[in-house]
Amino acid sequence: MSKADNAKTTKEKAAAARAAAEAEQRRRDNRVRLIGGAAIAVVVAAILGVAIVTSQSGGSTSADIPTDTVADAAVPVDVLNTDDATDGVQAGNIWGFVYKSNPGTPTMAIWEDFQCPACAQFEATNGQAIRALADAGKVTLVYRPTTFIEKRLAGTNPNSSTRATSAYGCAIDAGKGKDYAAVVFANQPANEGDGWSQQQLVGFGKDAGIPDAEFPAFETCVNDLTYLQWATNSYNVFLDTGVPGTPAGYLNGTEVPSATLSDPAALEQLIAEQS
């Protein structure tokens, strides 16, 4: 063997050894990837599974609040319990409270949760103006209650959104629906989620101007939680239709941007364009 040959084989052998080492390294890398990847996939699947199971078994919904929709539930007067797609007011607005129906005008639907601070703020800035438009015959106005905040924020008075909505139904029956809603919004607790006691919800009826003659019936209606099922039905529509939050306004079924909703002049113009 010449010196050159020797050098060459050494070089070749070195290359072969290196290739073998690299192959070994690759095998090891692949093993790490396979085992590691599988282990991580299992861990993530386990975390997800636990989270899904916990969310379904847990939840802050208490036993006395219905969760499923009942189609023939008792509803207050002026509350839609059918969904006739050919009817301008009813279309898509089932379980909504028709504040004012003005045939031939666009329909404005407003979603609110009594415990939502942004709704109280919205009512303060634009609530009156929107109702004035409806009173003037320019728009058909439907209020749609939802109760999603209590599912998350269980304060000192559980299920306050649902109970307040039920009491609101009683006030609607007494002809003081929107007055009652205004009182509830004005009396939101400082701490979101603390809600109201039944006693408070009864007392709000006085502030809303329910006449003495009708008050005993109202009080019984509130304390019997007469319209809990209505509140649940409406909340389920809120969930199923993917309403992004509250307050939310829909004009003829199309969501109104929040900047427009909270601006009386812009909203009036939008309604005029739709008329």
Added chain:
Amino acid sequence: MGDDRRVNPQVRAWIGTVFRLALAGILFWSGFAKLLDHDESRQAIIGYRLPGVSGVLIDVLAWGLPAGEILLAILLLVGLFTRWAALATAVLMMGFVIGIASVWIRGYNIECGCFGGGGEALTEEGKEWRYTSAMLRDFLFTGMAVWLVAWPRTMLSLDGGPRTPVVDPDDDLTDIDIDIDIDTDADTETLEEPTR
């Protein structure tokens, strides 16, 4: 990558390690918060008003998004499939940026002001600051992820650090380091020599 060798690969690998672990922490926190607060995150997804996302798709996203974030977080934490995980992270972050921008342009609120927080997003000024800061934050995270897509080999990772100080990890078939190899293999070579 022409300018690769100007940066010390070791330093680069350590910078990558910092980015990798930072992104892992961010993704894990973000994914875990979404799992713990499922109702809120579901509502937040609806808030983006993505065209065509309704019904079951919302629930798929509301569970899938945090699961994906946690998956990416663990991959980045241990440094496995770093390049792919970083690529997915960059796409995710850009998705958030596009989502926020589109909601902003369309004049909606992402935050519903529902659950305690988020009330400040309801004023126009608060909204501007909130959306801008969220987008800047996501751009920063995207930058970190892109770095890892470019240089996925980092220290303290299962993928392994840079293989040699001088050779680019992706062309380790070149023979630049042949002299070094012969030196280190010298012992084995001489042992085998007599059998020839």
